[in-house]
Amino acid sequence: MSRLLLSWWSLGFVLLGACHAESPVREPLHSAVRLPLAAPFPLVHDTVAGAASPLAATWLAQTAHRLLYIGRPQDTLLLQHTLTAYAPRPGLPARAPFIGAYALADEQQERARQWKFAEQARLDLTLDTGQVIKAEEEWNRDLRTDTLSRWFTAYPVLVRSLEPDTILIGAGDYVPLEVEAQDQLGQWRPIEKPFLHFCGTGMPSMMLPPRQVVLTSMLIPHGSFSTQLRVRLGENYSPPFRGRIHPRQFESKYDQRGDYQAAYVREHPGLRNETP
DSSP states (O other): HHHHHHHHHHHHHHHHHHHOOOOOOOOOOOOOOOOOOOTHHHHHHHHHHHSOOOOOOOSOEEEEEEOOOOSSOEEEEEEEEOOBOOOTTTTOOOOSSSOOBBOOOOGHHHHTTTTEHHHHHHHEEEEEOOOOOOEEEOOOOOTTTTOOOOOOOOEEEEEEEESOOOOEEEEETTEOEEEEOOOOOSSSEEEEEEEEOSOOTTTEEEEOOOOOOOEEEEEOOOOOOEEEEEEETTTEEOEEEEEEEEEGGGGSSTTTTSBOOOOHHHHHHGGGGOOO
């Protein structure tokens, strides 16, 4: 009997050791780089008076995510919808607040060759669906089908740099964010891509030093399809959140030849003879 008990005790120690044996550590697949102790999302105060319209997008869109704040993290941020990296012309009054300290100057061009673009950098992306602000969309006329307003309801989006050196966070007045949603099969697909200028000549780059932040916005989509959404910049993603979109927002209004889709032309008869 004593031998039997000893055998069971021996087996127990073996199993206990196996349970606590270290298993090989597997590197996780790529995911958003998160700050271990990220500060709470700041309280945002909007400076635009008046009402904003709900977004009426029904196709894959190109949108411009305007710069609303750049600088050191703060508990409370006052939004500035007219910030720009364009320097005022000599002898003329500035038409918008110039972010001179963050606009890439000519004498910094050589050093900037060592800096990463935002799409290559490690970033922390967060947004607060509990705060609703206003965002201007002046480029995409499709978004203004049902309203003459350029102002839409939006969520504030905070971008934190995790790089040890300065990065180039955007150009002109904009941050190149994408908005993605899960389709009916659960695949992440874009519903908004960054607006592309036909010519970027003369567009100043915006610098973001280490441990500083940028605040921009994401237009709040509306539609019949309930799904998960997230914002993306390069290979960095925000935590997903629930929202509603139009089920056709995954589709481009252009066909493979670059012509307008027939359904898009039916919705916009005046575009029949236009070349995209």
